[in-house]
Amino acid sequence: MIFTSITFFVFFAIVLVLMALVRSAKGRIWMLLAASYIFYGNWNSHYVLLIFMYGLWGWGLGLAMYHASTPGWKRFYFWLSVVLSLGTLTWFKYANFIGENVAKMLELRNWEQVDVVLPVGISFFTFHTMSYLIDLYRGKIGPSKDPAKFFLFVSFFPQLVAGPILRASSFLPQLDRTLRVTWPNFVSGAQLFIGGAIQKSLFADHLSIFVDQVYRTPEIYSAGTLWLAVAAYAMQIFCDFAGYSLMAIGTARILGFELPENFRMPYLARSVADFWHRWHISLSTWLRDYLYIPLGGNRYGPTRTQVNMFITMLLGGLWHGASWNFVLWGALHGVALGVHRGWSAWRERRGRQDHETSGPVAGAIGWAATLLFCCLAWIPFRSPSWETTGVFLRGLVPGGDGIVWLHTPTLGILLLAVIWHAAWQFMPRVVSRLPFRPDELSTWPAMLTIGYSILLLILLVPLNAQPFIYFQF
Amino acid sequence: MSWPVTFANCGSVRRQSLERRLGYFEQVLGRGGILGGESSQRRTVARSGWRVFLRVLLAALVVLGGGEVFVRVFVGSPSPHIYDPLIGYSYQPNGELFQAKEGSTHLRFNALGLNDRDMAPRAGRCRVLVIGDSYTAALQVPREQNFTSVAERIDPALDVINGGRDGLFLGDMHKVTDRLAPAIQPDLVVYVISERAVDTDIALPDFDVQVDPRNGMVVDAVMKVEQQETLKRIFGPVLNRSALATRLAAQFKPMVVEAIAQLGSWRGVLALSGSKPEAIRDSRARPDDVRILEFVFRRMRARSPAALLYVNGLRYAPHHRASVAPTSTEAEMVARRAAQHADLLLRDTGAYLIEANADSKQPPFGFDNALLPGGHLNSVGHEAVGRALVDLVHDSIRKLGRNCSAP
Numbered sequence: 001m002i003f004t005s006i007t008f009f010v011f012f013a014i015v016l017v018l019m020a021l022v023r024s025a026k027g028r029i030w031m032l033l034a035a036s037y038i039f040y041g042n043w044n045s046h047y048v049l050l051i052f053m054y055g056l057w058g059w060g061l062g063l064a065m066y067h068a069s070t071p072g073w074k075r076f077y078f079w080l081s082v083v084l085s086l087g088t089l090t091w092f093k094y095a096n097f098i099g100e101n102v103a104k105m106l107e108l109r110n111w112e113q114v115d116v117v118l119p120v121g122i123s124f125f126t127f128h129t130m131s132y133l134i135d136l137y138r139g140k141i142g143p144s145k146d147p148a149k150f151f152l153f154v155s156f157f158p159q160l161v162a163g164p165i166l167r168a169s170s171f172l173p174q175l176d177r178t179l180r181v182t183w184p185n186f187v188s189g190a191q192l193f194i195g196g197a198i199q200k201s202l203f204a205d206h207l208s209i210f211v212d213q214v215y216r217t218p219e220i221y222s223a224g225t226l227w228l229a230v231a232a233y234a235m236q237i238f239c240d241f242a243g244y245s246l247m248a249i250g251t252a253r254i255l256g257f258e259l260p261e262n263f264r265m266p267y268l269a270r271s272v273a274d275f276w277h278r279w280h281i282s283l284s285t286w287l288r289d290y291l292y293i294p295l296g297g298n299r300y301g302p303t304r305t306q307v308n309m310f311i312t313m314l315l316g317g318l319w320h321g322a323s324w325n326f327v328l329w330g331a332l333h334g335v336a337l338g339v340h341r342g343w344s345a346w347r348e349r350r351g352r353q354d355h356e357t358s359g360p361v362a363g364a365i366g367w368a369a370t371l372l373f374c375c376l377a378w379i380p381f382r383s384p385s386w387e388t389t390g391v392f393l394r395g396l397v398p399g400g401d402g403i404v405w406l407h408t409p410t411l412g413i414l415l416l417a418v419i420w421h422a423a424w425q426f427m428p429r430v431v432s433r434l435p436f437r438p439d440e441l442s443t444w445p446a447m448l449t450i451g452y453s454i455l456l457l458i459l460l461v462p463l464n465a466q467p468f469i470y471f472q473f
Numbered sequence: 474m475s476w477p478v479t480f481a482n483c484g485s486v487r488r489q490s491l492e493r494r495l496g497y498f499e500q501v502l503g504r505g506g507i508l509g510g511e512s513s514q515r516r517t518v519a520r521s522g523w524r525v526f527l528r529v530l531l532a533a534l535v536v537l538g539g540g541e542v543f544v545r546v547f548v549g550s551p552s553p554h555i556y557d558p559l560i561g562y563s564y565q566p567n568g569e570l571f572q573a574k575e576g577s578t579h580l581r582f583n584a585l586g587l588n589d590r591d592m593a594p595r596a597g598r599c600r601v602l603v604i605g606d607s608y609t610a611a612l613q614v615p616r617e618q619n620f621t622s623v624a625e626r627i628d629p630a631l632d633v634i635n636g637g638r639d640g641l642f643l644g645d646m647h648k649v650t651d652r653l654a655p656a657i658q659p660d661l662v663v664y665v666i667s668e669r670a671v672d673t674d675i676a677l678p679d680f681d682v683q684v685d686p687r688n689g690m691v692v693d694a695v696m697k698v699e700q701q702e703t704l705k706r707i708f709g710p711v712l713n714r715s716a717l718a719t720r721l722a723a724q725f726k727p728m729v730v731e732a733i734a735q736l737g738s739w740r741g742v743l744a745l746s747g748s749k750p751e752a753i754r755d756s757r758a759r760p761d762d763v764r765i766l767e768f769v770f771r772r773m774r775a776r777s778p779a780a781l782l783y784v785n786g787l788r789y790a791p792h793h794r795a796s797v798a799p800t801s802t803e804a805e806m807v808a809r810r811a812a813q814h815a816d817l818l819l820r821d822t823g824a825y826l827i828e829a830n831a832d833s834k835q836p837p838f839g840f841d842n843a844l845l846p847g848g849h850l851n852s853v854g855h856e857a858v859g860r861a862l863v864d865l866v867h868d869s870i871r872k873l874g875r876n877c878s879a880p
Binding site: 006007219409442451458 | 528533539540544548721791792847
């Protein structure tokens with residue numbers, strides 16, 4: 001059930017009606033839990049059991065850890081939870097990848113692929129559960145005693161399949177207050193949802209028509225077309241994922257929940273480090289808190305810091321999927337972060353400011369270099385294989401005689417994207433007027449903006465709508 | 474504040490401002506004076522509610538009006554389709570069409586509802602009626618660039634009439650001949666088919682193939698004609714006048730179909746549905762594709778002298794090289810065997826399209842605002858298919874022993 005389908009609108013309308021009918025706070029939590037399982041079961045009813053099991057061991061082992069009589073037992077329960085979470089994730093997501101590579105290394109010819117369907121969003125709910133258990137182990141939060149609340153934290157439907165990745169410390173307390181659907185939340189949430197739908201359906205889905213075709217056979221296209229595809233994919237994945245996040249945040253806000261911000265105009269970043277403060281923020285902060293810092297962070301000297309950063313990005317790449325292409329993407333970002341860190345340290349030693357804040361020219365150069373790097377790094381991320389990556393990269397060199405295809409809708413969307421980013425950068429006051437407040441709804445700017453947004457959305461959404469890219473992760 | 478209560482309070486800010494205004498009036502005119510106390514307060518609130526309602530209504534009209542203009546300028550014109558009990562739908566006679574989905578075209582249909590100029594005197598020319606689906610209808614290119622016009626340009630001794638309609642099924646093509654032949658009196662009817670007709674059309678559940686159980690021969694193969702639904706009857710006039718309504722209908726249709734299918738699956742899960750699932754067709758009882766096509770081709774030939782033009786799909790390689798796509802070749806082989814059995818001339822367009830691709834360095838399919846190299850024939854493709862059509866017509870005329878001379 002994707003957010004932009006009629007099925008979801010019917011489903012969500014029923015949830016809202018039930019929120020009105022069910023008066024007790026506890027009843028509403030149970031209702032949302034049931035709705036979340038139905039939402040997930042609509043994709044694959046068997047895997048509802050899996051998500052239930054995640055809730056069960058997360059809640060059970062959390063309580064066991066909290067009440068453990070000795071530190072040894074506490075450690076045991078903690079590691080058991082880590083093994084269960086990561087083991088399940090590895091089985092479903094990486095079993096074939098590992099098996100295939102081991103078989104290749106050992107030259108085992110009779111190795112056969114495991115017939116397993118990847119549960120949608122498994123990486124996300126695994127990270128939810130793990131963040132709770134790690135925070136609990138570290139003593140940062142208390143245990144969740146109400147199973148319904150914890151099960152809802154693991155399976156809350158707006159963010160279940162593609163994030164933002166929730167932290168128990170911010171979500172569980174929201175369940176302790178009375179859940180309400182209020183008019184201001186409804187107005188603001190609905191507008192966020194519309195904004196997300198525009199990003200996804202109007203921008204990302206139209207771009208995918210061009211991108212998918214070019215990435216299928218990059219060898220036949222001209223360098224100009226391939227460069228256009230590079231830019232188009234960078235915008236597609238941003239609009240797809242940021243659009244989903246915005247719809248998730250909007251849906252949750254209508255129900256009275258606040259989810260963390262996941263994107264902050266990443267293509268305005270002036271360095272790779274800045275990019276990771278703006279791109280998939282809930283993942284980058286998760287990796288920082290639960291991987292980079294436990295590895296030692298920057299506490300053991302510059303070399304170890306670089307290594308920690310590289311490992312973190314490498315695993316961050318692998319988190320996206322079982323493919324060497326994702327590993328390569330993570331490694332590229334790891335190297336780029338290392339270079340940026342080294343460069344910043346060198347400038348600091350010479351008594352200069354960080355280039356991100358050292359004036360418009362240096363800032364513009366930093367922005368352009370970051371944008372170019374990020375766009376090029378998406379090539380292995382998008383390519384189905386190393387071969388395609390190689391063909392694509394070779395094709396970017398001008399001089400070939402491939403098919404020139406300058407897809408008009410793609411050019412139009414990229415132009416709109418430039419205007420949108422420029423507005424964000426240079427006219428923050430205009431941008432900050434959105435979403436409209438409830439008391440502004442009957443003003444002409446609000447009525448026309450919302451009216452035309454909805455109309456354009458309905459009119460121009462491609463008929464062969466694509467599923468969200470991040471569903472596969 | 475809980476949900477329903479809060480919804481009732483949706484205009485609380487507006488009401489506060491109204492109350493402030495009322496307070497002002499009460500101060501000026503005196504409580505219970507001219508305004509009449511609480512009842513006047515209620516009247517004023519009601520009046521203000523109406524004002525907001527009217528403003529929202531006006532905004533909705535502005536949005537819809539702007540939407541209509543936007544669609545007419547950038548997307549397409551109102552639907553050119555009218556209900557047709559024979560083949561589901563056809564084009565409005567003398568109707569007009571603008572589309573910017575693939576390429577950008579303004580077209581006018583003739584008095585017969587065909588994408589062609591009005592009928593001209595035969596003047597000794599061979600009259601060829603071309604029937605097919607969207608490749609033939611050619612709504613993506615200007616009329617003078619479509620392959621029927623190209624054929625007329627290459628050989629002025631031909632009067633080629635475009636009888637194409639988008640989405641026309643293989644099993645419906647003979648019905649178009651039945652309808653048009655009395656008015657057009659063609660010397661030859663060319664049926665344009667492609668991989669879709671061979672692979673998809675004849676496998677459709679609505680394509681009803683009847684077999685004589687005694688000898689296994691195909692005795693009938695017809696497409697189930699779409700019934701005019703009440704909704705279409707009601708909204709047809711609106712769709713013919715409003716581009717916005719046409720676009721909205723096209724956008725909503727798949728979503729509604731998906732929602733109905735989803736509802737059906739939920740009903741199945743909840744076991745609420747008393748109806749049993751539709752029985753799966755017995756594939757063993759269905760004759761093979763060649764025999765079905767043979768029947769369809771024989772039926773075409775029985776009506777008037779006929780020939781087949783097969784539009785191949787291409788597979789592209791670097792340096793502007795191309796070859797016929799393997800799936801297209803497979804389907805072509807099936808069609809070719811059936812055509813041989815039915816004693817019908819079939820010409821494929823593969824070589825023409827490959828040559829056009831190499832010469833023009835541009836794929837013969839697709840447009841810069843749609844799929845390239847995919848989708849429908851573009852002007853390069855129509856030029857190539859036009860050449861193939863002329864060669865096919867010459868071969869057929871020779872075979873038929875007819876004589877055509879340029880006017």
